[in-house]
Amino acid sequence: MQAKDLLLTRSSMPRVVSPGPSAEQLRLLEQAALRVPDHMSLTPYTCLVYQGAALQQLSEIYTAVSKLEDLTPAEQERAGQLPLRAPCVIVIATQYQVKEKVPSLEQYASAACATMAMQQMAFTLGLGAVWRTGVYAESNHMKAALGISSDNDIVGFLYVGTPAVPTPIKPSKDIQLFTQM
């Protein structure tokens, strides 16, 4: 795929199934995440990859967190199924460093770029991926369960797998974004 085509046609894939990414494909996602703009090259983020048995553990964490967050009975019932919607879930979390020249906001921006880069790489490889957040990304209970300190942020859960449906074609945004000055 041409880089221009990627940038002009990239789409998320809301429904993915097995097989998940191969080891080589995961390595490409990792490399893409390491290639993003990064002020002072801090790499202020980490990625936790859940597949197979680990994904089952993540499912149990979701269930436990849904209870700790006192979500509705219906949400608690559904919680464990959420991460099982993909054969591979990558949790992207910040690893903020105290740097006078690089405020946390910039470091979060790099982590978000890394998430986007992985989503783009998945698309390029013919995989499907979608960036999800929600209450679980905000939860300190979730952070604790994943070993992420409460002063860091979960940037997202990237669901990766084989596309289960044709790529949704979004209409182009009819917006004049640029203001000529």
Ligand SMILES: Cc1cc2nc3c(=O)[nH]c(=O)nc-3n(C[C@H](O)[C@H](O)[C@H](O)COP(=O)(O)O)c2cc1C
């Ligand atoms: C920070 C962030 C968080 C998101 N969280 C969710 C989410 O929790 N659930 C969801 O269905 N989509 C979420 N999305 C949207 C999808 O990732 C995706 O962008 C959307 O379905 C539109 O598809 P597109 O990427 O092809 O434009 C989020 C997007 C961003 C940037």
